[in-house]
Amino acid sequence: MSSLQEKKDRSYKLVVVGGGSGGCSVASSFSRYLGKGHVAVIEPNQEHYYQPLWTLVGGGLKNVEQSKQPMVNVLPQNCDWIQDKVVTFDPEGCSVTTRNGSKISYEYLVVAMGLQLDFDKVTGLVDAIQSDPMVVCNYSVKTVSKTFPALQSFKRGKAIFTYPNTPIKCAGAAQKIMYLTDDFFRKNGKRDQSDIEYFTSLGMIFGVKYYAEKLEKIAAGRNINVNYLHNLIEVQADKREAIFAKINSEGGETVTVKYDLLHVTPPMSAPNVIKASPLTDTSGYVNVNKQTLQHVKYSNIFSLGDCTNIPTSKTAAAVACQSGILQNNLKAVMKGNSNQKMYDGYTSCPIVTSSNKCLLAEFDFDNQPLETFPFKQAKERSSMFFVKSYLLPFIYWNLMTKGYWRGPKFFRKLMHLGLSK
Ligand SMILES: Cc1cc2nc3c(=O)[nH]c(=O)nc-3n(C[C@H](O)[C@H](O)[C@H](O)COP(=O)(O)OP(=O)(O)OC[C@H]3O[C@@H](n4cnc5c(N)ncnc54)[C@H](O)[C@@H]3O)c2cc1C
Structure with a gap:
């Protein structure tokens, strides 16, 4: 063709x-x-x-x-x-x-x-991404290759990760890269010299309570500070400062944070x-x-x-x-x-929590877990990392893009002996 x-x-x-x-x-x-x-x-x-x-x-x-x-x-x-x-x-x-x-x-x-990725909705971000090798973003093919070199060249200081105030694709990806950064810094002897902080516009770390409770513990256990209701509005590349609007604050309060590494999840629409x-x-x-x-x-x-x-x-x-x-x-x-068939809202987010662990979140319209495997998935597992890094790409290229993969419902029912939705 x-x-x-x-x-x-x-x-x-x-x-x-x-x-x-x-x-x-x-x-x-x-x-x-x-x-x-x-x-x-x-x-x-x-x-x-x-x-x-x-x-x-x-x-x-x-x-x-x-x-x-x-x-x-x-x-x-x-x-x-x-x-x-x-x-x-x-x-x-x-x-x-x-x-x-x-x-x-x-x-x-x-x-x-x-x-579409709306980088221009954050003042100074387009310039910062272009000019500063330490301002990175996994969400675009044009920028994703900058991230790992930034992790490698980071020596000490503050690494911050953001989540915007719009719907985004793969809500978990904003924090997955944070856990991978933590893992990389630990393995390379940089973690003692670094602060890692998450700034999210949301009031919770993840939209589904069942998984959020576990993720809060994972972040706390890795000494990652989570700042809720903070929306990135400006990046000043020359001073390496990120400015956040505090959501729901009276009088439009802002917070300025100095960074040495900034991973931005841009607004999307x-x-x-x-x-x-x-x-x-x-x-x-x-x-x-x-x-x-x-x-x-x-x-x-x-x-x-x-x-x-x-x-x-x-x-x-x-x-x-x-x-x-x-x-x-x-x-x-x-x-x-x-x-007609009816969609139940099934969605899934394999939340990578280190270079060999993953927590596979699966849920429906009501944010109720809809798990495929017959074990508790709100747990970091190497098997789920294998699913994320090998099985899902295989399914994507060989079944999904060819129109044959319609999600895991059949396997979910099979593994739950027909007792699952
Ligand atoms: C960093 C990252 C991590 C992610 N992790 C996961 C994950 O772990 N699990 C998961 O399930 N999902 C994940 N996702 C999300 C997933 O990739 C998207 O949800 C999915 O690709 C959406 O599919 P889509 O067909 O709606 O859009 P896309 O796959 O983005 O396709 C849209 C297409 O429309 C085309 N297009 C745009 N404008 C026009 C136009 N004017 N005319 C014609 N064509 C146009 C584009 O060129 C593009 O090819 C991740 C995404 C990112 C960026």
Whole structure:
């Protein structure tokens, strides 16, 4: 398959916008179902990345090349890959337009455009990331390779890690790199000369109480200071100072913290093109029914993944389950039947807590644990580190992007002898 790049109007039964985790999975399934020539994926990038690996890249345990595959190898062979960006949506006219001016019409549309990173929403951050090797971020392919060299060149002082006041992808990744840093400093004799602090906009260390209680103990046991309700608003690179707004404080109190290493999790939001479209709710995300994934207004549009307003933690694990639900429900709509499946909000976050331990958090819409394995998962385990670092990447490349992996429900039921949800 080669990509289509010339300006030309085209028409398809199904158009998928975005060739990331959700887009690839859905496009693969529907390319098999509808056959050659009926499915198009609009995706600008030459490369597809398995982003969950970037935590381990930042910690020096993998390299960024291991997270990458050419887009042409990941997208299904019998779809058309339109290598371009969508710039406007016209849901009434059932078409999108792309940056090069092509109009792409569809009978059905799937929107899977992920999140944009809003580095510019923090004053001075764009400049600090570009100019200071000790200001790093695992969340972008452009910056993730800076993190481990910064850990290596750190000698002493304060290392701080931030969590913003917006929804983000993989809420756990903001603190995973902190535990890997602690581990690396200990192994390299730097921990006695360093302070490690977490500054989070949230009022708790993790959104699910069951896992949060364990993570609080892990942080305390490693002498990591956690500062709640602190939102990073400015970085002054010349003075190496980070300025935080104290959330809920009277009179807009701020706190200035000197740093020697700063890992930033930037604010995130739906891509601007979605925000400017008629597809959103008031929060700017694609407005879908959280159980069926069908758009609340346009019945021929579905959406999944990070760009939606589905109220669950934004992860590839959630996308896998959503993909299964979407495949079923969109096929039902195409066939004109009402055989709908309902998404339960399943999401998962493998919280890496050292270079060989991980706590596998899995939960649903109600933040209730929905664990796959028949043992207590709120515990650091080497087996879960193996799952994170080897099994999940294998599943991703070989099953999920090909549209075959719909989450662990089958195995969960099997391992709980049918007694789990
Ligand atoms: C550091 C880090 C660690 C993570 N760890 C984990 C983890 O341990 N477990 C886990 O399950 N998840 C993890 N995630 C989250 C996971 O990677 C995402 O939730 C998942 O990739 C979301 O899939 P998506 O399809 O919604 O978006 P993406 O995979 O981001 O894909 C969106 C696609 O849309 C394309 N696009 C954007 N704009 C346009 C446009 N205008 N026109 C056409 N195409 C467009 C983009 O190029 C991109 O290819 C992590 C993420 C990061 C960054």
